Amino acid sequence: MEGFHTASTLHVRGLSVGYGGEPVQHDVSFDVKQGSIFAIMGGSGCGKSTLLKALIGLLRPSAGTVHFGGQDYWSMDEPHREDFGRRIGVLFQGGALWSSMTAAENVALPLQMFSRLSEDSIEALVQLKLALVGLDSGWKSLPADLSGGMRQRVGLARALSLDPEILFLDEPSAGLDPVAARRFDDLILELRDGFGVTVVMVSHELESLLAICDDGVFLDAATRTVIAHGAPKALLDNSDHPAVHAFMTRGAAP
Amino acid sequence: MSDEAAGPGVAIRVDGGSALVTLSGDWTLRIAAAAATPNPFADSNAWLDRQSLRAILFDAHGLGRWDSTLLLYLTRLRQLAAPRSIRFDDGGIPLAARRLLELLPDKTQAPAAATRRASLVERVGLAAVSIWTEAVAVTELLGWQVLKAGAAGVGRARMRGSDLIACLYDAGIAALPMVALVNVLVGGILAFVGAIELRRFGADIYIANLVGIAQVREMAAVMTAIVMAGRTGGAYAAEIASMQGSNELDALRVLGVPVQDYLILPRVLALTLMAPLLFLYASFVGIVGGFAVAVSMLNMSPAIFVAQIRDAVSMSQVGFGLTKSLFFGVLIAIAGCRIGLKAGRSSTDVGQAATQAVVVGIVGVIMLDAVFAVCANALNI
Numbered sequence: 001m002e003g004f005h006t007a008s009t010l011h012v013r014g015l016s017v018g019y020g021g022e023p024v025q026h027d028v029s030f031d032v033k034q035g036s037i038f039a040i041m042g043g044s045g046c047g048k049s050t051l052l053k054a055l056i057g058l059l060r061p062s063a064g065t066v067h068f069g070g071q072d073y074w075s076m077d078e079p080h081r082e083d084f085g086r087r088i089g090v091l092f093q094g095g096a097l098w099s100s101m102t103a104a105e106n107v108a109l110p111l112q113m114f115s116r117l118s119e120d121s122i123e124a125l126v127q128l129k130l131a132l133v134g135l136d137s138g139w140k141s142l143p144a145d146l147s148g149g150m151r152q153r154v155g156l157a158r159a160l161s162l163d164p165e166i167l168f169l170d171e172p173s174a175g176l177d178p179v180a181a182r183r184f185d186d187l188i189l190e191l192r193d194g195f196g197v198t199v200v201m202v203s204h205e206l207e208s209l210l211a212i213c214d215d216g217v218f219l220d221a222a223t224r225t226v227i228a229h230g231a232p233k234a235l236l237d238n239s240d241h242p243a244v245h246a247f248m249t250r251g252a253a254p
Numbered sequence: 255m256s257d258e259a260a261g262p263g264v265a266i267r268v269d270g271g272s273a274l275v276t277l278s279g280d281w282t283l284r285i286a287a288a289a290a291t292p293n294p295f296a297d298s299n300a301w302l303d304r305q306s307l308r309a310i311l312f313d314a315h316g317l318g319r320w321d322s323t324l325l326l327y328l329t330r331l332r333q334l335a336a337p338r339s340i341r342f343d344d345g346g347i348p349l350a351a352r353r354l355l356e357l358l359p360d361k362t363q364a365p366a367a368a369t370r371r372a373s374l375v376e377r378v379g380l381a382a383v384s385i386w387t388e389a390v391a392v393t394e395l396l397g398w399q400v401l402k403a404g405a406a407g408v409g410r411a412r413m414r415g416s417d418l419i420a421c422l423y424d425a426g427i428a429a430l431p432m433v434a435l436v437n438v439l440v441g442g443i444l445a446f447v448g449a450i451e452l453r454r455f456g457a458d459i460y461i462a463n464l465v466g467i468a469q470v471r472e473m474a475a476v477m478t479a480i481v482m483a484g485r486t487g488g489a490y491a492a493e494i495a496s497m498q499g500s501n502e503l504d505a506l507r508v509l510g511v512p513v514q515d516y517l518i519l520p521r522v523l524a525l526t527l528m529a530p531l532l533f534l535y536a537s538f539v540g541i542v543g544g545f546a547v548a549v550s551m552l553n554m555s556p557a558i559f560v561a562q563i564r565d566a567v568s569m570s571q572v573g574f575g576l577t578k579s580l581f582f583g584v585l586i587a588i589a590g591c592r593i594g595l596k597a598g599r600s601s602t603d604v605g606q607a608a609t610q611a612v613v614v615g616i617v618g619v620i621m622l623d624a625v626f627a628v629c630a631n632a633l634n635i
Contacts, residue, residue: 053504056508057507057508058504058507058508081510082510083510085508085509085510086509086510088508090505090508092501092504092505093501094500094501096500096501096502096504096505097502097505098497098502098505098506099496099497099500099502100417100420109414109511110509113412113509113511114509114510158505
């Protein structure tokens with residue numbers, strides 16, 4: 001775990017996040033092991049996406065630390081933070097593709113901005129990334145002309161464009177039909193197995209969580225903190241906390 | 255059941271410790287809304303206050319169709335019964351209605367605690383702080399843009415050339431027809447209105463001076479700025495606000511791409527470069543408008559009109575107009591972008607941002623123009 005890959009482990013300690021006033025989540029601690037698919041679970045409005053924002057550098061937490069490898073992200077100076085920002089990839093809800101650019105340009109932009117590769121190599125890399133996520137047409141289309149599933153795939157290709165060490169996914173299968181959602185899950189698994197990339201996903205799609213995640217935390221809206229640690233499957237089988245149980249069994253009586 | 259609509263009916267018979275509520279007729283919103291039918295809600299509830307009353311029973315055999323009107327009546331009754339410790343026996347109510355009743359709360363919800371209203375001093379203070387923060391933010395944005403415009407000059411800013419070209423096209427060439435239309439009309443109107451007054455003094459010849467000076471000093475810059483505030487300023491705010499809504503700005507921030515460079519700079523540069531050019535174009539077109547009116551309708555000689563214009567419009571006036579239009583361009587672009595960046599994430603925020611950018615742009619341009627007029631007077635330009 002030394003050297004190159006040290007940044008691909010993530011240690012969160014005592015994190016409090018919120019938008020002024022009362023934190024949405026407080027005292028959140030967990031470790032993400034390298035190469036795992038880690039789930040941040042919880043019901044709607046419990047603060048999953050807010051927590052994610054603090055992990056990817058968009059929202060300064062009111063307390064706590066986020067260690068990538070050895071360093072705390074939020075106590076680093078600005079240039080170091082930006083540098084770390086390029087070692088992670090983020091797939092936002094709905095893809096968040098830049099709407100004035102084609103699919104291929106979306107994937108190419110991070111490479112054009114932050115690599116010294118020639119235009120030819122960038123184009124080759126973009127084609128590779130788009131092929132990897134299974135997009136065989138529509139490279140020259142604007143995001144508005146793509147279907148939701150395709151936008152999501154382009155978003156994933158863009159998140160992968162700088163070959164990140166950690167991939168953050170915000171509700172990756174929300175808004176996809178069951179078949180597309182399943183394929184997207186498979187894709188995430190393949191990418192993890194292929195690149196060894198660590199994946200942190202925020203989701204409340206039970207099927208995806210159970211199918212691909214091997215570790216996770218469960219955030220509770222009432223107590224505003226983590227109430228369970230472990231793989232979704234293990235939580236389904238073992239957790240006796242009523243909120244976790246209700247979530248995992250879609251509200252079936254214990 | 256007949257199709258004839260029977261209004262909601264309720265009969266209450268109190269017998270010892272229990273009251274039997276007999277429901278009949280159709281309890282639907284449509285029928286209850288018709289004025290002719292008796293309103294069951296208007297009936298007195300005095301019977302509920304009898305000391306001996308212990309339970310309410312229902313008989314719904316005569317009940318026709320029903321919807322939420324019935325539920326409303328039943329919940330009210332239940333809410334009235336609860337504090338009097340009268341048992342609400344829903345056994346006689348149709349099963350479907352009973353299930354729906356179970357979803358509704360027994361008690362009237364306590365109104366949410368009213369949020370404390372800030373005192374006047376507090377509100378004035380908060381407003382002052384927010385104005386100050388906004389002023390700081392706008393100044394910062396403006397300063398950054400000036401610095402980065404220099405960097406862009408030597409090719410060191412993080413923006414895409416194609417974005418700048420698209421913005422230049424949009425703020426420049428695409429605006430030409432509208433700017434031309436507005437300014438031709440303004441030039442023509444000036445000639446017309448001026449002619450009526452000037453003719454009384456036999457000074458028709460000065461129509462050209464009037465059109466030239468008014469157009470170059472004031473109208474071309476201001477009218478063009480108003481068109482640009484409506485067209486481009488509003489569009490900038492809407493574009494950036496909608497990018498905010500779809501997380502596109504977050505996607506840039508995570509990568510460490512400064513939004514000010516990448517999104518704002520091409521827009522500010524485009525409008526700042528194009529506004530003076532549009533001003534020159536607008537001045538020319540406006541004078542052409544005045545010329546057309548003067549020559550065709552007021553019988554002025556073309557040669558004299560041109561000679562008068564050349565005499566009246568000095569380079570210092572063109573320079574004054576150019577300077578103004580440059581500042582108007584910066585103002586409209588910064589206002590549009592700042593309002594877009596500040597917008598919320600919902601779709602109504604996009605519309606609000608666009609409207610606000612147009613209003614701030616137009617009002618700002620006219621206020622700035624007044625400042626220019628005062629300065630020009632002091633400096634004798």
